[in-house]
Amino acid sequence: MIYRPIYPPSILGVMGSGQLGRMFTHSAAKLGYQVHCYSPIFDSPTKYAGATEFVGKYTDLNKLGEFLDSVDALTFEFENIPEEALLFIEEYIETEGLRVFPSPKVIRISNNRETEKNFFRKIGIPVTNFLSLQGKFTDINKLSDIKFPAILKTNQFGYDGKGQRKYSTREEFLTDLISITNFDHILEEEVPFDIEISVIGARFPNGKIVTYPASKNIHKNHILDLTIHPANISEKLKKEAEEHTKNLLEKIDYIGVLGLEFFLKDDLLLGNEFAPRPHNSGHFTMDSANFSQFDLQVLCLTGIVDDLSLKTFPSVMKNMVGDEFFKEKETLKKLIENSEYYIHLYQKKEVISGRKMGHINYLGEFKDNLFLF
Numbered sequence: 001m002i003y004r005p006i007y008p009p010s011i012l013g014v015m016g017s018g019q020l021g022r023m024f025t026h027s028a029a030k031l032g033y034q035v036h037c038y039s040p041i042f043d044s045p046t047k048y049a050g051a052t053e054f055v056g057k058y059t060d061l062n063k064l065g066e067f068l069d070s071v072d073a074l075t076f077e078f079e080n081i082p083e084e085a086l087l088f089i090e091e092y093i094e095t096e097g098l099r100v101f102p103s104p105k106v107i108r109i110s111n112n113r114e115t116e117k118n119f120f121r122k123i124g125i126p127v128t129n130f131l132s133l134q135g136k137f138t139d140i141n142k143l144s145d146i147k148f149p150a151i152l153k154t155n156q157f158g159y160d161g162k163g164q165r166k167y168s169t170r171e172e173f174l175t176d177l178i179s180i181t182n183f184d185h186i187l188e189e190e191v192p193f194d195i196e197i198s199v200i201g202a203r204f205p206n207g208k209i210v211t212y213p214a215s216k217n218i219h220k221n222h223i224l225d226l227t228i229h230p231a232n233i234s235e236k237l238k239k240e241a242e243e244h245t246k247n248l249l250e251k252i253d254y255i256g257v258l259g260l261e262f263f264l265k266d267d268l269l270l271g272n273e274f275a276p277r278p279h280n281s282g283h284f285t286m287d288s289a290n291f292s293q294f295d296l297q298v299l300c301l302t303g304i305v306d307d308l309s310l311k312t313f314p315s316v317m318k319n320m321v322g323d324e325f326f327k328e329k330e331t332l333k334k335l336i337e338n339s340e341y342y343i344h345l346y347q348k349k350e351v352i353s354g355r356k357m358g359h360i361n362y363l364g365e366f367k368d369n370l371f372l373f
């Protein structure tokens with residue numbers, strides 16, 4: 001299929017209105033596009049970046065329709081939207097010819113852990129051993145295929161470790177099993193991984209693919225804390241991680257930006273999950289790459305360029321979670337006046353524990369105590 005380029009000043013729609021929509025809006029505005037966003041939230045980080053805010057439930061198809069009528073193309077900054085809304089968007093693609101990248105078909109795969117992991121397997125990305133649990137699970141013999149400790153994960157609507165529970169032993173799991181009558185889960189072996197890495201990749205409407213080199217991710221309380229770019233792993237592993245990402249982009253017929261996460265154990269890369277949008281671990285690209293992941297999201301959606309060459313520099317991204325950097329005004333002052341730090345705040349009205357309030361990019365190699373002020 002040949003897609004015509006969508007030139008500025010057109011209106012780009014984004015489902016969701018959080019920080020990812022905000023950064024998408026900044027990139028779109030640089031190129032002269034206007035952004036409309038849709039979510040149930042008023043006065044969102046995306047609106048404050050200059051987007052026109054459409055507010056409604058994802059299942060309010062009248063409001064969603066008004067929003068879709070107002071845009072020239074659509075992308076996602078938030079993918080956990082109900083099937084009803086995805087079907088409605090698909091109808092718009094068919095009847096109105098609306099451009100939607102990535103496609104709802106892809107969103108569906110990424111929104112379901114089991115489907116996602118089966119897809120990885122099918123295209124040759126190794127995954128952790130897991131068991132699918134549906135409805136009332138009675139076939140206890142199947143548990144012999146799984147080594148404990150294992151993690152029970154909901155198939156849908158789980159992120160940042162939410163919807164997950166670890167079981168150290170089979171017996172512990174069996175005790176809980178009786179009380180759960182409506183499984184829609186996977187039970188996944190815990191991997192004693194060395195590190196977690198991720199690759200951000202993008203595919204243009206003409207099929208050209210670009211990837212940034214892999215980064216290393218460090219989590220705190222299940223939330224991404226640091227991204228170190230590039231990951232300090234062998235060139236062979238870096239290449240392999242990029243090849244897996246390219247393979248996924250191609251086989252799933254993806255257009256847009258995605259983030260693919262891996263566990264690395266010895267020399268084995270195991271695909272964990274992918275996000276069908278720019279990813280938190282790609283925020284370093286805003287200050288240490290020639291094109292950021294949000295620039296790529298705009299360029300892939302509009303197709304005004306077909307290909308480009310990415311350059312990145314060593315950098316570290318630190319998430320500002322909860323009140324960590326907001327307790328003392330002095331801390332923010334120190335960060336802002338330090339020329340080595342680039343600060344991105346998301347304009348969220350309330351500081352809540354565990355909420356991502358912003359991030360800091362540092363240009364240079366990782367060292368201890370980089371973010372102690």
Ligand code: AMP
Binds near residue numbers: 159162
């Ligand atoms: P997820 O939502 O699947 O990305 O899980 C959130 C985090 O939990 C991951 O980034 C890992 O740190 C940890 N985790 C998830 N699955 C596993 C696993 N099978 N083995 C070890 N750690 C895991």
